[in-house]
Amino acid sequence: MTGPDWLRNLRCVFSKTASLSELASPGGSAVMIPLVEGKEGPEILFEVRAAGLRHQPGEVCFPGGKIEKGEGAREAAVRETCEELCMDRSGIEVLGLVMETVNPSMAPAFVYLGLLRGYDSGNLPSRDEVDHVFRVPLRWFMDHYPVHYSVSMQQIPERDFPYDLIPGGKNYRWREKKMDIPFYEGTDPMIWGMTARITDRFIQIVRTTGIM
Secondary structure (H helix, E strand, O other): OOHHHHHHHHHHHHOOOOOHHHHOOOOOEEEEEEEEEEOOEEEEEEEEEOOOOOOOOOOEEOOEEEOOOOOOHHHHHHHHHHHHHOOOHHHEEEEEEEEEEEOOOOOEEEEEEEEEOOOOOOOOOOOOOEEEEEEEEHHHHHHOOOEEEEEEEOOOOOOOOOHHHOOOHHHOOOOOEEEEEEEEOOOOOOEEHHHHHHHHHHHHHHHHHOOO
């Protein structure tokens, strides 16, 4: 498939997705799946978070962050991408909304697909947030599915929890929650967790719509 063909197809599919809630989402976050044009077709660009960050240092992620007051989710996704990859806004074409989900704080999170035009792989990202970036051909994900593992989440009440107000008191049987964690085995650095879940959802749409 030639560049114009896959890009035209992506525009056709994702330009139709929209959400009223993305216009004003206080407390929410926005994420961008960045696409770059490689020698053999589209590639997904991933970030590796800086080692000095407080949260999730060294992990693979997409550009993104909190939606600031007065901006929409789409604006936030573009702003964060520009800041983290040291790009100009004119170099980003937002192709559309991929999905709505929730972040670990249970606040709304909006995931967009964006094309980075004329992206220079030698362009250094913001080292305060990003250690380095790497690219994986979209075609690779078409041929590889994530492997899923489960994590048990134990509920532990705080010290001041009012046990006297619930049946059984301190002997109350809390339910153990299980979380599904996807891994794209064979990637290095490892693409897993929320980043893998977002990637998998995007690839599912690509498969079902016949874009590639």
